[in-house]
Amino acid sequence: MAEYMSTRDVKRLEEGSKATVRGWVYRWRDLGKRVFIVVRDSEGILQLVASKGFTPEDVIEKARRASIESSIIAEGVVRRDRRAPGGVELRLTNLEIVGHAEDFPIKGGEGIDYLLDIRHLWIRSRKLTAMWRLRHKAFEIFREFFKKRGYWEVSPPMLTQAAVEGGATLFEVNFFGKKAYLTQSAQFYLEALIFSLERVWTLAPSFRAERSRTRRHLYEYWHLEAEAAWERMDGMMRLVEDLVAYTVGRLVETAHEELEVLGRNVEALEPSRKTPYPRITYEEAINILKRKGVKVEYGDDLGADEERILTEEFETPFFITHFPLELKSFYMKEDPQRPGHALAFDLLAPEGVGEIVGGSEREDNYEVLRKRIEERGYNVDDYQWYLDLRRYGSVPHSGFGLGVERFLMWVGGRDHIRDTIPFPRFRDRIYP
Numbered sequence: 001m002a003e004y005m006s007t008r009d010v011k012r013l014e015e016g017s018k019a020t021v022r023g024w025v026y027r028w029r030d031l032g033k034r035v036f037i038v039v040r041d042s043e044g045i046l047q048l049v050a051s052k053g054f055t056p057e058d059v060i061e062k063a064r065r066a067s068i069e070s071s072i073i074a075e076g077v078v079r080r081d082r083r084a085p086g087g088v089e090l091r092l093t094n095l096e097i098v099g100h101a102e103d104f105p106i107k108g109g110e111g112i113d114y115l116l117d118i119r120h121l122w123i124r125s126r127k128l129t130a131m132w133r134l135r136h137k138a139f140e141i142f143r144e145f146f147k148k149r150g151y152w153e154v155s156p157p158m159l160t161q162a163a164v165e166g167g168a169t170l171f172e173v174n175f176f177g178k179k180a181y182l183t184q185s186a187q188f189y190l191e192a193l194i195f196s197l198e199r200v201w202t203l204a205p206s207f208r209a210e211r212s213r214t215r216r217h218l219y220e221y222w223h224l225e226a227e228a229a230w231e232r233m234d235g236m237m238r239l240v241e242d243l244v245a246y247t248v249g250r251l252v253e254t255a256h257e258e259l260e261v262l263g264r265n266v267e268a269l270e271p272s273r274k275t276p277y278p279r280i281t282y283e284e285a286i287n288i289l290k291r292k293g294v295k296v297e298y299g300d301d302l303g304a305d306e307e308r309i310l311t312e313e314f315e316t317p318f319f320i321t322h323f324p325l326e327l328k329s330f331y332m333k334e335d336p337q338r339p340g341h342a343l344a345f346d347l348l349a350p351e352g353v354g355e356i357v358g359g360s361e362r363e364d365n366y367e368v369l370r371k372r373i374e375e376r377g378y379n380v381d382d383y384q385w386y387l388d389l390r391r392y393g394s395v396p397h398s399g400f401g402l403g404v405e406r407f408l409m410w411v412g413g414r415d416h417i418r419d420t421i422p423f424p425r426f427r428d429r430i431y432p
Protein backbone atom coordinates (compact mmCIF):
# COMPACT_ATOMS: atom_id res chain seq x y z
CA MET A 1 0.00 0.00 0.00
CA ALA A 2 1.36 3.39 -0.97
CA GLU A 3 2.00 6.01 1.65
CA TYR A 4 -0.32 8.96 1.33
CA MET A 5 1.04 12.46 0.97
CA SER A 6 -0.67 15.75 1.47
CA THR A 7 -1.09 18.01 -1.56
CA ARG A 8 1.36 20.34 0.17
CA ASP A 9 4.10 17.71 0.50
CA VAL A 10 3.72 16.62 -3.12
CA LYS A 11 4.68 20.15 -4.16
CA ARG A 12 8.06 19.69 -2.50
CA LEU A 13 8.91 16.55 -4.49
CA GLU A 14 11.30 16.43 -7.41
CA GLU A 15 10.16 16.04 -10.99
CA GLY A 16 9.53 12.37 -11.74
CA SER A 17 8.82 11.29 -8.13
CA LYS A 18 5.90 8.99 -7.50
CA ALA A 19 3.16 10.08 -5.08
CA THR A 20 -0.27 9.06 -3.83
CA VAL A 21 -2.73 11.66 -2.55
CA ARG A 22 -6.32 11.53 -1.33
CA GLY A 23 -8.93 14.18 -1.15
CA TRP A 24 -12.02 15.59 -2.85
CA VAL A 25 -12.54 16.73 -6.42
CA TYR A 26 -12.47 20.50 -6.34
CA ARG A 27 -12.46 21.25 -10.07
CA TRP A 28 -12.82 19.09 -13.11
CA ARG A 29 -12.25 19.66 -16.82
CA ASP A 30 -12.41 17.20 -19.72
CA LEU A 31 -10.42 18.29 -22.77
CA GLY A 32 -10.82 15.01 -24.66
CA LYS A 33 -7.20 13.89 -24.79
CA ARG A 34 -6.63 15.09 -21.28
CA VAL A 35 -8.74 15.22 -18.14
CA PHE A 36 -7.76 17.74 -15.45
CA ILE A 37 -8.84 17.25 -11.87
CA VAL A 38 -7.96 19.62 -9.06
CA VAL A 39 -8.03 17.71 -5.80
CA ARG A 40 -8.29 19.44 -2.44
CA ASP A 41 -7.32 18.17 1.00
CA SER A 42 -6.92 19.95 4.32
CA GLU A 43 -3.56 21.33 3.20
CA GLY A 44 -4.47 22.85 -0.15
CA ILE A 45 -5.07 21.90 -3.78
CA LEU A 46 -3.15 19.94 -6.41
CA GLN A 47 -3.72 19.46 -10.14
CA LEU A 48 -4.03 15.91 -11.45
CA VAL A 49 -3.77 15.18 -15.14
CA ALA A 50 -4.96 12.07 -16.93
CA SER A 51 -3.51 12.09 -20.45
CA LYS A 52 -3.71 9.67 -23.35
CA GLY A 53 -0.45 7.83 -23.93
CA PHE A 54 0.63 8.15 -20.30
CA THR A 55 -2.39 7.30 -18.17
CA PRO A 56 -4.00 3.85 -18.67
CA GLU A 57 -7.33 4.05 -20.56
CA ASP A 58 -9.42 2.73 -17.66
CA VAL A 59 -7.94 5.36 -15.37
CA ILE A 60 -8.82 8.11 -17.86
CA GLU A 61 -12.36 6.74 -17.93
CA LYS A 62 -12.54 6.92 -14.13
CA ALA A 63 -11.19 10.46 -14.19
CA ARG A 64 -14.07 11.36 -16.52
CA ARG A 65 -16.57 10.09 -13.97
CA ALA A 66 -15.00 11.85 -10.96
CA SER A 67 -17.72 14.37 -10.19
CA ILE A 68 -17.18 17.53 -8.12
CA GLU A 69 -16.73 16.63 -4.41
CA SER A 70 -16.22 12.89 -5.03
CA SER A 71 -13.59 11.52 -2.68
CA ILE A 72 -10.65 10.01 -4.53
CA ILE A 73 -7.27 8.36 -4.11
CA ALA A 74 -4.85 9.27 -6.89
CA GLU A 75 -1.44 7.90 -7.80
CA GLY A 76 0.89 9.56 -10.22
CA VAL A 77 4.20 11.07 -11.19
CA VAL A 78 5.21 14.61 -10.28
CA ARG A 79 5.70 17.13 -13.04
CA ARG A 80 6.71 20.75 -12.57
CA ASP A 81 4.51 23.01 -14.66
CA ARG A 82 4.17 26.73 -14.15
CA ARG A 83 0.59 26.69 -15.38
CA ALA A 84 -0.56 24.35 -12.59
CA PRO A 85 -1.70 25.87 -9.28
CA GLY A 86 1.40 25.88 -7.06
CA GLY A 87 3.61 25.03 -10.06
CA VAL A 88 3.26 21.24 -9.70
CA GLU A 89 0.93 18.63 -11.16
CA LEU A 90 0.56 14.89 -10.77
CA ARG A 91 0.34 12.83 -13.97
CA LEU A 92 -2.10 10.08 -13.11
CA THR A 93 -1.17 6.43 -13.19
CA ASN A 94 -4.05 5.22 -11.03
CA LEU A 95 -7.29 6.57 -9.61
CA GLU A 96 -9.83 5.23 -7.18
CA ILE A 97 -13.18 6.89 -6.61
CA VAL A 98 -13.89 6.17 -2.95
CA GLY A 99 -17.19 8.00 -2.53
CA HIS A 100 -19.06 9.19 -5.60
CA ALA A 101 -20.62 12.65 -5.13
CA GLU A 102 -24.10 13.41 -6.38
CA ASP A 103 -24.61 16.71 -8.16
CA PHE A 104 -23.08 19.10 -5.60
CA PRO A 105 -25.59 21.79 -4.57
CA ILE A 106 -22.99 24.59 -4.47
CA LYS A 107 -21.79 25.78 -7.85
CA GLY A 108 -20.99 29.42 -7.15
CA GLY A 109 -23.14 32.51 -7.08
CA GLU A 110 -25.76 31.16 -4.65
CA GLY A 111 -27.50 33.45 -2.15
CA ILE A 112 -26.58 33.61 1.50
CA ASP A 113 -29.79 32.06 2.91
CA TYR A 114 -29.48 29.06 0.61
CA LEU A 115 -25.82 28.65 1.56
CA LEU A 116 -26.54 28.88 5.28
CA ASP A 117 -29.11 26.10 4.93
CA ILE A 118 -26.36 23.85 3.60
CA ARG A 119 -23.62 25.16 5.86
CA HIS A 120 -22.55 21.56 6.53
CA LEU A 121 -21.50 21.39 2.86
CA TRP A 122 -20.46 25.02 2.47
CA ILE A 123 -17.78 24.67 5.19
CA ARG A 124 -15.68 22.73 2.64
CA SER A 125 -15.05 25.83 0.54
CA ARG A 126 -11.45 26.95 0.19
CA LYS A 127 -11.99 30.32 1.88
CA LEU A 128 -13.84 28.82 4.82
CA THR A 129 -11.25 26.07 5.15
CA ALA A 130 -8.56 28.75 5.26
CA MET A 131 -10.53 30.44 8.07
CA TRP A 132 -10.80 27.23 10.11
CA ARG A 133 -7.05 26.89 9.78
CA LEU A 134 -6.47 30.50 10.77
CA ARG A 135 -8.77 29.97 13.74
CA HIS A 136 -6.88 26.88 14.84
CA LYS A 137 -3.59 28.74 14.63
CA ALA A 138 -4.97 31.67 16.62
CA PHE A 139 -6.14 29.27 19.37
CA GLU A 140 -2.66 27.75 19.50
CA ILE A 141 -1.00 31.14 19.76
CA PHE A 142 -3.37 32.35 22.50
CA ARG A 143 -2.46 29.31 24.54
CA GLU A 144 1.25 29.81 23.89
CA PHE A 145 0.98 33.45 24.96
CA PHE A 146 -0.70 32.76 28.30
CA LYS A 147 1.70 29.97 29.06
CA LYS A 148 4.63 32.34 28.55
CA ARG A 149 2.99 34.86 30.87
CA GLY A 150 2.46 32.37 33.66
CA TYR A 151 -1.34 32.25 33.46
CA TRP A 152 -3.27 29.12 34.44
CA GLU A 153 -5.89 27.76 32.08
CA VAL A 154 -9.16 27.01 33.88
CA SER A 155 -12.59 25.57 33.00
CA PRO A 156 -15.54 27.62 34.26
CA PRO A 157 -19.15 26.39 33.87
CA MET A 158 -21.46 27.18 30.95
CA LEU A 159 -24.59 26.87 33.10
CA THR A 160 -24.93 29.73 35.52
CA GLN A 161 -27.22 31.40 38.01
CA ALA A 162 -26.57 35.09 37.52
CA ALA A 163 -26.11 37.67 34.81
CA VAL A 164 -22.66 39.10 34.23
CA GLU A 165 -23.54 41.50 31.44
CA GLY A 166 -27.14 42.37 32.30
CA GLY A 167 -30.41 40.47 32.10
CA ALA A 168 -31.47 41.58 28.62
CA THR A 169 -29.27 39.15 26.74
CA LEU A 170 -29.66 36.04 28.90
CA PHE A 171 -30.68 32.67 27.48
CA GLU A 172 -32.83 30.87 29.98
CA VAL A 173 -32.46 27.16 30.61
CA ASN A 174 -34.89 24.89 32.46
CA PHE A 175 -32.60 23.28 35.00
CA PHE A 176 -34.71 20.54 36.64
CA GLY A 177 -37.59 22.95 37.10
CA LYS A 178 -35.37 25.81 38.25
CA LYS A 179 -34.22 28.76 36.19
CA ALA A 180 -30.64 28.76 35.03
CA TYR A 181 -28.88 30.59 32.23
CA LEU A 182 -26.26 30.01 29.59
CA THR A 183 -23.13 31.93 30.51
CA GLN A 184 -22.54 35.38 29.02
CA SER A 185 -19.01 35.53 30.37
CA ALA A 186 -16.79 33.44 32.61
CA GLN A 187 -15.64 36.55 34.45
CA PHE A 188 -17.21 35.96 37.87
CA TYR A 189 -15.82 32.44 37.99
CA LEU A 190 -12.41 33.65 36.91
CA GLU A 191 -12.58 36.25 39.67
CA ALA A 192 -13.25 33.47 42.17
CA LEU A 193 -10.36 31.43 40.80
CA ILE A 194 -7.73 34.17 41.14
CA PHE A 195 -7.88 33.64 44.90
CA SER A 196 -6.45 30.24 44.23
CA LEU A 197 -4.32 30.61 41.09
CA GLU A 198 -3.74 34.41 40.92
CA ARG A 199 -3.59 34.60 37.11
CA VAL A 200 -6.14 32.62 35.11
CA TRP A 201 -7.52 32.46 31.59
CA THR A 202 -10.06 30.48 29.63
CA LEU A 203 -11.31 30.07 26.08
CA ALA A 204 -14.94 28.97 26.01
CA PRO A 205 -18.31 29.80 24.46
CA SER A 206 -20.39 32.71 25.67
CA PHE A 207 -24.07 33.09 24.85
CA ARG A 208 -25.88 36.37 24.25
CA ALA A 209 -29.50 36.76 23.26
CA GLU A 210 -28.69 39.95 21.32
CA ARG A 211 -31.77 41.97 20.49
CA SER A 212 -30.69 43.15 17.09
CA ARG A 213 -29.05 41.37 14.22
CA THR A 214 -25.71 42.85 13.23
CA ARG A 215 -22.75 41.71 11.20
CA ARG A 216 -20.60 41.50 14.33
CA HIS A 217 -22.86 39.74 16.86
CA LEU A 218 -23.38 36.01 17.26
CA TYR A 219 -25.72 34.33 19.75
CA GLU A 220 -22.99 31.85 20.61
CA TYR A 221 -19.40 33.03 20.35
CA TRP A 222 -15.98 32.06 21.69
CA HIS A 223 -14.71 34.23 24.44
CA LEU A 224 -11.08 34.50 25.48
CA GLU A 225 -11.04 35.79 29.04
CA ALA A 226 -8.34 36.43 31.61
CA GLU A 227 -8.29 37.71 35.17
CA ALA A 228 -5.34 38.59 37.41
CA ALA A 229 -4.97 39.30 41.11
CA TRP A 230 -2.89 42.36 42.06
CA GLU A 231 -3.18 43.73 38.51
CA ARG A 232 -4.40 47.29 37.94
CA MET A 233 -6.08 48.62 34.84
CA ASP A 234 -2.83 49.78 33.29
CA GLY A 235 -1.09 46.41 33.61
CA MET A 236 -4.14 44.68 32.18
CA MET A 237 -4.15 46.99 29.16
CA ARG A 238 -0.50 46.16 28.56
CA LEU A 239 -1.30 42.45 28.73
CA VAL A 240 -4.13 42.90 26.20
CA GLU A 241 -2.03 44.83 23.70
CA ASP A 242 0.83 42.33 24.06
CA LEU A 243 -1.60 39.47 23.44
CA VAL A 244 -3.09 41.07 20.34
CA ALA A 245 0.25 42.21 18.89
CA TYR A 246 1.85 38.83 19.58
CA THR A 247 -1.01 36.87 18.02
CA VAL A 248 -1.18 39.08 14.94
CA GLY A 249 2.60 38.82 14.50
CA ARG A 250 2.66 35.04 14.82
CA LEU A 251 -0.28 34.67 12.45
CA VAL A 252 1.39 36.86 9.83
CA GLU A 253 4.48 34.64 10.17
CA THR A 254 2.77 31.25 10.24
CA ALA A 255 -0.52 31.69 8.34
CA HIS A 256 0.47 33.52 5.19
CA GLU A 257 -1.11 30.88 2.96
CA GLU A 258 -4.41 31.08 4.81
CA LEU A 259 -4.36 34.88 4.71
CA GLU A 260 -3.59 34.75 1.00
CA VAL A 261 -6.53 32.42 0.25
CA LEU A 262 -8.69 34.81 2.27
CA GLY A 263 -7.44 37.68 0.12
CA ARG A 264 -6.21 39.56 3.17
CA ASN A 265 -3.92 42.52 2.63
CA VAL A 266 -1.26 41.43 5.11
CA GLU A 267 0.61 44.74 4.83
CA ALA A 268 -2.24 46.42 6.66
CA LEU A 269 -1.58 44.20 9.70
CA GLU A 270 2.12 45.09 9.99
CA PRO A 271 1.76 48.21 12.19
CA SER A 272 -0.37 46.22 14.65
CA ARG A 273 2.57 43.97 15.53
CA LYS A 274 4.09 46.81 17.56
CA THR A 275 2.97 48.10 20.94
CA PRO A 276 1.95 50.29 22.67
CA TYR A 277 -1.37 50.91 20.96
CA PRO A 278 -2.86 54.42 21.06
CA ARG A 279 -5.10 55.32 24.01
CA ILE A 280 -7.92 57.85 24.04
CA THR A 281 -10.49 58.55 26.71
CA TYR A 282 -14.21 58.24 26.13
CA GLU A 283 -14.39 62.03 26.24
CA GLU A 284 -11.75 62.35 23.52
CA ALA A 285 -13.65 59.78 21.44
CA ILE A 286 -16.80 61.89 21.71
CA ASN A 287 -14.85 64.99 20.67
CA ILE A 288 -13.33 63.23 17.65
CA LEU A 289 -16.80 62.11 16.58
CA LYS A 290 -18.23 65.61 17.00
CA ARG A 291 -15.37 67.02 14.95
CA LYS A 292 -16.22 64.55 12.22
CA GLY A 293 -19.81 65.75 12.18
CA VAL A 294 -21.37 62.83 14.04
CA LYS A 295 -24.38 63.69 16.19
CA VAL A 296 -23.34 62.42 19.63
CA GLU A 297 -23.34 63.86 23.11
CA TYR A 298 -21.22 63.10 26.14
CA GLY A 299 -23.01 60.24 27.89
CA ASP A 300 -24.11 58.41 24.73
CA ASP A 301 -23.06 54.82 24.24
CA LEU A 302 -20.78 54.21 21.26
CA GLY A 303 -22.48 51.90 18.77
CA ALA A 304 -21.07 50.09 15.75
CA ASP A 305 -21.40 53.17 13.52
CA GLU A 306 -19.56 55.46 15.92
CA GLU A 307 -16.87 52.84 16.41
CA ARG A 308 -16.38 52.44 12.68
CA ILE A 309 -15.91 56.18 12.26
CA LEU A 310 -13.36 56.23 15.10
CA THR A 311 -11.37 53.42 13.49
CA GLU A 312 -10.68 55.72 10.51
CA GLU A 313 -8.34 57.66 12.79
CA PHE A 314 -6.03 54.71 13.55
CA GLU A 315 -4.15 52.07 11.62
CA THR A 316 -3.67 49.76 14.65
CA PRO A 317 -5.98 48.68 17.44
CA PHE A 318 -6.56 51.47 19.99
CA PHE A 319 -7.97 51.75 23.49
CA ILE A 320 -10.89 53.84 24.66
CA THR A 321 -10.79 54.34 28.45
CA HIS A 322 -12.63 56.08 31.27
CA PHE A 323 -16.24 55.65 30.26
CA PRO A 324 -18.93 57.28 32.38
CA LEU A 325 -19.75 54.77 35.14
CA GLU A 326 -23.38 54.41 34.16
CA LEU A 327 -22.48 53.24 30.64
CA LYS A 328 -20.55 50.30 32.01
CA SER A 329 -21.17 47.20 34.11
CA PHE A 330 -21.75 47.44 37.85
CA TYR A 331 -18.57 45.56 38.79
CA MET A 332 -16.16 48.05 37.24
CA LYS A 333 -14.14 50.14 39.65
CA GLU A 334 -14.57 53.91 39.77
CA ASP A 335 -11.44 55.91 39.03
CA PRO A 336 -10.59 57.80 42.26
CA GLN A 337 -8.78 60.38 40.11
CA ARG A 338 -11.80 60.96 37.89
CA PRO A 339 -14.97 60.45 39.91
CA GLY A 340 -17.89 59.28 37.80
CA HIS A 341 -15.64 57.39 35.41
CA ALA A 342 -14.91 53.68 35.26
CA LEU A 343 -11.44 52.16 35.21
CA ALA A 344 -12.57 50.42 32.05
CA PHE A 345 -11.16 49.98 28.60
CA ASP A 346 -12.35 48.78 25.23
CA LEU A 347 -9.89 47.81 22.51
CA LEU A 348 -11.12 48.61 19.01
CA ALA A 349 -9.67 46.96 15.92
CA PRO A 350 -8.98 49.15 12.88
CA GLU A 351 -10.39 48.87 9.34
CA GLY A 352 -13.94 49.38 10.54
CA VAL A 353 -14.13 46.34 12.82
CA GLY A 354 -14.53 48.13 16.18
CA GLU A 355 -14.64 46.59 19.65
CA ILE A 356 -12.77 43.32 20.05
CA VAL A 357 -11.95 43.52 23.78
CA GLY A 358 -13.70 44.83 26.85
CA GLY A 359 -11.87 44.99 30.16
CA SER A 360 -11.62 46.75 33.49
CA GLU A 361 -10.27 46.93 36.97
CA ARG A 362 -12.93 45.34 39.21
CA GLU A 363 -14.53 46.90 42.26
CA ASP A 364 -12.89 45.09 45.18
CA ASN A 365 -14.63 46.81 48.10
CA TYR A 366 -17.58 44.92 49.60
CA GLU A 367 -19.69 47.94 50.58
CA VAL A 368 -19.16 49.83 47.35
CA LEU A 369 -19.97 46.81 45.22
CA ARG A 370 -23.07 45.98 47.23
CA LYS A 371 -24.33 49.53 46.83
CA ARG A 372 -23.72 49.37 43.07
CA ILE A 373 -25.76 46.17 42.78
CA GLU A 374 -28.63 47.79 44.70
CA GLU A 375 -28.49 51.00 42.66
CA ARG A 376 -28.83 49.02 39.45
CA GLY A 377 -31.92 47.32 40.87
CA TYR A 378 -30.40 43.83 40.86
CA ASN A 379 -31.19 41.27 43.52
CA VAL A 380 -28.31 41.25 46.03
CA ASP A 381 -29.07 37.63 46.95
CA ASP A 382 -28.18 36.54 43.41
CA TYR A 383 -24.74 38.09 43.86
CA GLN A 384 -24.00 36.85 47.36
CA TRP A 385 -21.24 34.48 46.34
CA TYR A 386 -19.70 37.14 44.14
CA LEU A 387 -19.79 39.59 47.04
CA ASP A 388 -18.15 36.98 49.26
CA LEU A 389 -14.99 37.36 47.17
CA ARG A 390 -14.78 40.88 48.65
CA ARG A 391 -15.23 39.58 52.20
CA TYR A 392 -12.44 37.07 52.44
CA GLY A 393 -9.09 38.59 51.56
CA SER A 394 -10.17 40.94 48.78
CA VAL A 395 -7.45 42.01 46.41
CA PRO A 396 -7.16 44.57 43.60
CA HIS A 397 -7.72 42.76 40.33
CA SER A 398 -8.46 43.30 36.67
CA GLY A 399 -9.47 41.30 33.64
CA PHE A 400 -10.75 41.35 30.10
CA GLY A 401 -12.70 39.43 27.47
CA LEU A 402 -11.80 39.17 23.79
CA GLY A 403 -14.33 38.06 21.19
CA VAL A 404 -12.44 35.47 19.16
CA GLU A 405 -14.68 35.82 16.10
CA ARG A 406 -14.37 39.63 16.17
CA PHE A 407 -10.61 39.21 16.28
CA LEU A 408 -10.71 36.77 13.34
CA MET A 409 -12.96 39.13 11.38
CA TRP A 410 -10.26 41.73 11.62
CA VAL A 411 -7.19 39.54 11.05
CA GLY A 412 -8.91 37.49 8.33
CA GLY A 413 -10.41 40.55 6.67
CA ARG A 414 -14.04 39.34 6.74
CA ASP A 415 -16.92 41.76 6.81
CA HIS A 416 -19.43 39.41 8.43
CA ILE A 417 -18.83 37.52 11.66
CA ARG A 418 -20.51 34.37 10.31
CA ASP A 419 -17.44 33.79 8.11
CA THR A 420 -15.28 33.12 11.18
CA ILE A 421 -17.15 30.23 12.86
CA PRO A 422 -18.19 26.95 11.22
CA PHE A 423 -21.76 26.78 12.49
CA PRO A 424 -22.99 30.27 13.43
CA ARG A 425 -26.19 30.38 15.45
CA PHE A 426 -28.80 32.84 14.24
CA ARG A 427 -32.13 33.78 15.75
CA ASP A 428 -34.22 32.04 13.11
CA ARG A 429 -31.73 29.30 12.35
CA ILE A 430 -30.28 26.71 14.67
CA TYR A 431 -29.72 24.39 11.72
CA PRO A 432 -27.45 22.80 10.70
Ligand code: ATP
Pocket residue numbers: 165208210216217218219220221223355356357358359401402403404405406
Ligand atom coordinates in the same frame (compact mmCIF):
# COMPACT_ATOMS: atom_id res chain seq x y z
P1 ATP B 1 -20.94 44.99 22.01
O1 ATP B 1 -21.11 46.38 22.54
O2 ATP B 1 -20.22 44.95 20.71
O3 ATP B 1 -22.20 44.18 22.04
P2 ATP B 1 -20.18 44.16 24.63
O4 ATP B 1 -19.79 45.44 25.25
O5 ATP B 1 -21.53 43.60 24.86
O6 ATP B 1 -19.95 44.27 23.03
P3 ATP B 1 -18.44 42.62 26.33
O7 ATP B 1 -19.55 42.28 27.24
O8 ATP B 1 -17.42 43.60 26.78
O9 ATP B 1 -19.05 43.08 24.92
O10 ATP B 1 -17.75 41.27 25.84
C1 ATP B 1 -16.35 41.16 25.57
C2 ATP B 1 -16.09 40.91 24.09
O11 ATP B 1 -16.84 39.83 23.60
C3 ATP B 1 -16.45 42.07 23.17
O12 ATP B 1 -15.43 43.03 23.14
C4 ATP B 1 -16.63 41.39 21.85
O13 ATP B 1 -15.38 41.18 21.22
C5 ATP B 1 -17.17 40.03 22.22
N1 ATP B 1 -18.63 39.94 22.05
C6 ATP B 1 -19.59 40.45 22.85
N2 ATP B 1 -20.82 40.12 22.41
C7 ATP B 1 -20.62 39.38 21.29
C8 ATP B 1 -21.50 38.72 20.38
N3 ATP B 1 -22.83 38.75 20.54
N4 ATP B 1 -20.96 38.04 19.34
C9 ATP B 1 -19.62 37.98 19.18
N5 ATP B 1 -18.74 38.57 20.01
C10 ATP B 1 -19.23 39.27 21.05
Ligand code: MG
Pocket residue numbers: none
Ligand atom coordinates in the same frame (compact mmCIF):
# COMPACT_ATOMS: atom_id res chain seq x y z
MG1 MG C 1 -23.20 43.53 23.73
